[in-house]
Amino acid sequence: xxxxxxxxxxxxxxxxxxxxxxxxxxxxxxxxxxxxxxxxxxxxxxxxxxxxxxxxxxxxxxxxxxxxxxxxxxxxxxxxxxxxxxxxxxxxxxxxxxxxxxxxxxxxxxxxxxxxxxxxxxxxxxxxxxxxxxxxxxxxxxxxxxxxxxxxxxxxxxxxxxxxxxxxxxxxxxxxxxxxxxxxxxxxxxxxxxxxxxxxxxxxxxxxxxxxxxxxxxxxxxxxxxxxxxxxxxxxxxxxxxxxxxxxxxxxxxxxxxxxxxxxxxxxxxxxxxxxxxxxxxxxxxxxxxxxxxxxxxxxxxxxxxxxxxxxxxxxxxxxxxxxxxxxxxxxxxxxxxxxxxxxxxxxxxxxxxxxxxxxxxxxxxxxxxxxxxxxxxxxxxxxxxxxxxxxxxxxxxxxxxxxxxxxxxxxxxxxxxxxxxxxxxxxxxxxxxxxxxxxxxxxxxxxxxxxxxxxxxxxxxxxxxxxxxxxxxxxxxxxxxxxxxxxxxxxxxxxxxxxxxxxxxxxxxxxxxxxxxxxxxxxxxxxxxxxxxxxxxxxxxx
Ligand SMILES: Cc1cc2nc3c(=O)[nH]c(=O)nc-3n(C[C@H](O)[C@H](O)[C@H](O)COP(=O)(O)OP(=O)(O)OC[C@H]3O[C@@H](n4cnc5c(N)ncnc54)[C@H](O)[C@@H]3O)c2cc1C
Numbered sequence: 406x407x408x409x410x411x412x413x414x415x416x417x418x419x420x421x422x423x424x425x426x427x428x429x430x431x432x433x434x435x436x437x438x439x440x441x442x443x444x445x446x447x448x449x450x451x452x453x454x455x456x457x458x459x460x461x462x463x464x465x466x467x468x469x470x471x472x473x474x475x476x477x478x479x480x481x482x483x484x485x486x487x488x489x490x491x492x493x494x495x496x497x498x499x500x501x502x503x504x505x506x507x508x509x510x511x512x513x514x515x516x517x518x519x520x521x522x523x524x525x526x527x528x529x530x531x532x533x534x535x536x537x538x539x540x541x542x543x544x545x546x547x548x549x550x551x552x553x554x555x556x557x558x559x560x561x562x563x564x565x566x567x568x569x570x571x572x573x574x575x576x577x578x579x580x581x582x583x584x585x586x587x588x589x590x591x592x593x594x595x596x597x598x599x600x601x602x603x604x605x606x607x608x609x610x611x612x613x614x615x616x617x618x619x620x621x622x623x624x625x626x627x628x629x630x631x632x633x634x635x636x637x638x639x640x641x642x643x644x645x646x647x648x649x650x651x652x653x654x655x656x657x658x659x660x661x662x663x664x665x666x667x668x669x670x671x672x673x674x675x676x677x678x679x680x681x682x683x684x685x686x687x688x689x690x691x692x693x694x695x696x697x698x699x700x701x702x703x704x705x706x707x708x709x710x711x712x713x714x715x716x717x718x719x720x721x722x723x724x725x726x727x728x729x730x731x732x733x734x735x736x737x738x739x740x741x742x743x744x745x746x747x748x749x750x751x752x753x754x755x756x757x758x759x760x761x762x763x764x765x766x767x768x769x770x771x772x773x774x775x776x777x778x779x780x781x782x783x784x785x786x787x788x789x790x791x792x793x794x795x796x797x798x799x800x801x802x803x804x805x806x807x808x809x810x811x812x813x814x815x816x817x818x819x820x821x822x823x824x825x826x827x828x829x830x831x832x833x834x835x836x837x838x839x840x841x842x843x844x845x846x847x848x849x850x851x852x853x854x855x856x857x858x859x860x861x862x863x864x865x866x867x868x869x870x871x872x873x874x875x876x877x878x879x880x881x882x883x884x885x886x887x888x889x890x891x892x893x894x895x896x897x898x899x900x901x902x903x904x905x906x907x908x909x910x911x912x913x914x915x916x917x918x919x920x921x922x923x924x925x926x927x928x929x930x931x932x933x934x935x936x937x938x939x940x941x942x943x944x945x946x947x948x
Contacts, residue, residue, distance in 0.1 A: 408587050410618070410889045410924065413594070417616070420592045421623050425449045427793055428612050428627035430599045430641055433463035434579045434779050436633035438786035438810075440586040440593060445813055446790060446805045448797070450591040451625050453614050455598035457893045458583050461635045461706065463779065464576035464897050465743025467660065467685055467697055470495045470503050470780045471570050472534035473760070474526070474675075475683060482533060484761060488780050489534020492571055495578075495780065499815040500823035501855030502578045505540060506687075508570040509674045511550055511726075514561040516677050520544070523566040530568065540569040554672040556727045570673065572687065575779055576897035577853070580886055582782075584816035595887055597623075602630060602645040604769040618889060628800075629793045632773040636706035636746045646767045653775060654749040655706060659715035660696030661947075662739040662903055668693040668723075668732055678722040686723070690904045692738070695719050702744050710944050711740040739903050739945045746775045764788065770796075783810050817855030826855075833858050840865040846874050853899075860885060870915045875899075875908070879916060883923055891917050891938040902945055913938055 427443050429436045432454025440452045454460075472489035473481070496503045510527070512518050518526065527542035536542075543566075545553060550565040587593045600622075601613035612625045632641045639653050670693040674686045686695045698715045716734050723730060748763045762777030762785050772792060777785050787808045794805045820826055830851050837847020840862045851858045864877035871879065882888035882898045894916060896902045901909050917938065921931045 406588050407884055408584060408593070408887050409884045410887060411884070413618075416592060417594070417623060420451050420594075421625060423449065423451075423626070424609055425451045425592075425625070425627040426797060427451075427629045427631065428453065428610065428625055429631045429633055430612065431461075431633035431635060431637070432458040432579075432583065432593065432595060433461045433633065433635050434459070434575070434582065434782040435463075435635065435774060435777065435785055436631075437579055437583040437586060437593070438782040439631055439633055439774075439789050440591045441582050441589070441813065441815075442783070442786040442790040442808055442810050443793065444586050444589040444591040445809050446794060446807070448790075448793070448805060450586070451627065452583075452586070452591060452593045453597040453599050453612065453625065454593075454595045455617060456707070457595050457889070457897055458593075458887070459576040459579035459897050461637070462743045462745065463579045463635070465658070465660075465709075465741050466575045466779050467658075468573055468575050468687075469570050469685070470573045470578075472530060472536075473778065473780070474530050474568070481761075485530065486533040486535075487784060488778060489530070489536065491781050491784055492534065493537070494783060494811055495573075496571055497823050498810075498813060499578065499581055499818035499855070500820065500826040501817050501852060502581055502815070503571045503573045505569050506572045506673050507567050509545075509550070509554055509557075509565050509567055509672050511554075511557050511565040511674065511676060512563050513558065513677070514563060517681055517683075518677075520563055527566045527568050536569065542566055542568040554670070554674060556670060556730055557674070557676075558726050558728050570675075572673075572689070573779075574900055576900065578779070578815070580898065581815040581817050581855075584886065585813065588816060593887070595893075596889055599641065599644065602641075602769075602771060610769075610771070628797065630771045631789055631793065632771055633775075633789075635775065636744045638746060638773050638775040642765070642767065642771070642773055645769055645771045650765065651763060652749050654747050655702040655744040656747055657700050657702035657709055657715075657742060657744050658697035659711045659719065659740060659742045660694050661711065661716060661719050661737045662692050662694045663732055663736055664738055665691050665693055667736045668695075668727075668730055670727075674726070676722075676726045679725050684719070684722045686726075692904050694903075695723060699745075706744050709742045709744050711742045711947060715742070716740070716947055734947050737947050738906050740947060741903055741945065748776050762788075764792070766792075786810065817857045819856040829856070836862055841873065850874060850877075854881070857881075857885070871912055871919065875912060875916075876919075879919060880923075883920070888920075889924075890934050891920060892934075892941050894920075895938065896941060902941060906942075906945070909942060913942075 426448035429452040444450045545565045596617040597614050599614050603611045610630045634641045670688045765773040833851040834847040854861045861881045864880040888894050917935045
């Protein structure tokens, strides 16, 4: 099904004629997860996102679907159990965006964990998170740890624990959930900013919004409104009523990316820093990324970026655990920064505040959800839609289906389970070869797009000014993934701005030109979008 800014105006015109059961404000993982759950239960749904889908926190995480091992330290047992179970579900429903990776947890003399506490902690984690048998933790001696990852600090090393984390692409996870909701009939608009919320005759809401691509104003009507705007929830709560009770506090997290030739990490590692926090170093696509920081943030969530102090902190952490690695700020290829929407807890530091989600309901009935994790998005959505459905059923004397998202594949995950994914990749390689791609290119694309690969491959062969794969990805992005701007393509559909900056530099002009042609941009639009891309490149680079 096409999902394109080309059809946007027509879809907006249809949407403003309807009174939806549910209007969701915010197109990060929380909002799009709610949209999928709601549409699958039979509600009519419109979602408004003021930037691109996932442009908020949901493209700026550590990119792990994880059980939250760290929360064991804070005895958040229920949290770990729930996240662990959700992790398995996220994987089953979208094996193309989630990959299990073995994570090394080294321990040194004087560190926060020893051999027995690590072994016990990981064992409890296996049980709580119901980790599959073949993914149960195991322990390594000092020698085996060094063999596994020779870059680790060797003095005082005692050994390590090894457990499984699931690596993901947060923005692609969000877009695949968005597409799944769209495929089932939800109206999903990026670049549509909610500016006002008004309850009319005690019966329905009017949400005033501005199209950020055209400047046109629209009013969307819905019986229920959910505010899922992550770091912006307090701002959107204020559109409806005075903020009372709990409020948000933001914590900033930064990641930095090196080329593997500068930081040749073989093995993903979760390691201690000097100040007692823990940081990830993860190899990915010929790069190594390291993060995150965790500091309170009071600025605009839409303008968060890596500052020198963040870079220094992470470089110091690298030096502490990998003393033989000679990397400095000049070797950083790219960075990203995001803010965690946390629920304020008096007297607690950023790393101590719980990551649990919280739900508020205003006097007029607007429901707000914030906090939580990428990993727990489906469960958060279930809670919210349960609440919406309960109210609608009472008010309208009707019945909706129960939550079924546990078994709904996200777009590209139509496989009846993760165990079929490897065979699917093999079969699709043949198709890629037939379309003129190399084996590596075919594997790359099918792992990115899963069962949507045929659509992507259908654009191959039309390549002119761009490499075949990039051309196909661009066309697929514009026609099936609502790509409106070059930044959408290079950041949130391909991840190239984080993990393949040379490709961005080499083809940015060609992509802008191609997009101008397909989307009939005026010269001034072209210039504006080109500048936005240049600015995003500058923000990502530190040099
Ligand atoms: C550094 C860092 C690392 C993390 N690592 C992990 C991890 O590895 N694993 C994990 O599970 N979780 C992780 N998290 C947490 C996870 O990223 C977040 O919980 C999740 O992305 C929040 O999603 P969200 O949809 O609630 O918010 P967002 O993704 O921020 O979405 C909210 C959206 O609302 C939109 N919006 C705001 N105002 C309006 C308006 N007026 N009208 C329309 N739209 C509006 C914004 O543009 C935004 O896109 C991490 C977070 C950070 C910051």
